[in-house]
Amino acid sequence: MAHRIRKITPEDNPTVAHFIRSVFDEMGIAKVGTAYEDVTLDRMFETYQAANTTYFVVEEEGELIGGAGIAPLSGAEAHVCELQKMYFSPKARGRGIGSEMITYCMDFAREAGYTLAYLETMPYMHAAKKLYAKTGFTPINGPMGDTGHYSCNVWMTKAL
Template sequence: MSNYLIRPIEPRDEAAVAAIIRAVMPEFGAVGDGFAINDPEVDWMHRAYSAPRSAYFVVESDGVVVGGGGVAPLSGGDGDTCELRKMYFLPQARGVGAGAAMMARCLDAARAFGFRRCYLETLCGMDAAKKLYLRSGFTPLDAPLGDTGHGGCNAFYVLDL
């Protein structure tokens, strides 16, 4: 998958993004209460990320959406902190640079929105993702920030923008 495009989500992408999230999360044991898979916005991501200081992007390969990621204000956080949210990729989009490109796009959007920090939550088993976060400059935290409602996550990171 050397040719991929990262672009803002469109309404026509909502079903594909929901399917990706619902396929990828169980792959890493993220099922049940406390995980983003249960967020109502999974089925209407375009609308959810049309809110102020929010953006969601998709990775497209040969006209097919194969991943996505976004930023939004951290729920329950201060106005300077955003959250990297719902960044998931199908297996064919992993290990080809799409994650790093998506990370850069999301962090650029966060800076443009005026955020000074970016926070994220993940699972200990998502090793490749954790390596990407560290390469991107995120540092681990001992405890969560804000009130994301994702009590199932057990690894927390922050990046000064």
């Protein structure tokens, strides 16, 4: 099936919030201290309109099946961005869409002037960690910035 990656629109907000929360439910991810609690989850379009910030969605046959964003890492130097809220529905997984999405995000990050990308994930998110490593992210020993996601205890960076 053909898919396309595009920037989020205001009409995408309810669907994006729903599929992100459904991934948390499906995988039994902690809801406290994670993106699940972020007040921005229901206003993703508005949240990602700031300078040097974007959120991409993957659409297939009129259905949103994933998304990921880039934003400045809160509490960090201006050259550091964060890969944020990268989640995919089961039908998007294992098809190379995640790698494609990371490429879109890292290209945007470079164009925005970032030189380092940071992300946080969970230790049991094995497929995600494998994808991040495959796309050039390496583990670091502790968190950077101030994301508020204290339940995420795997931290990775990638030089841009």
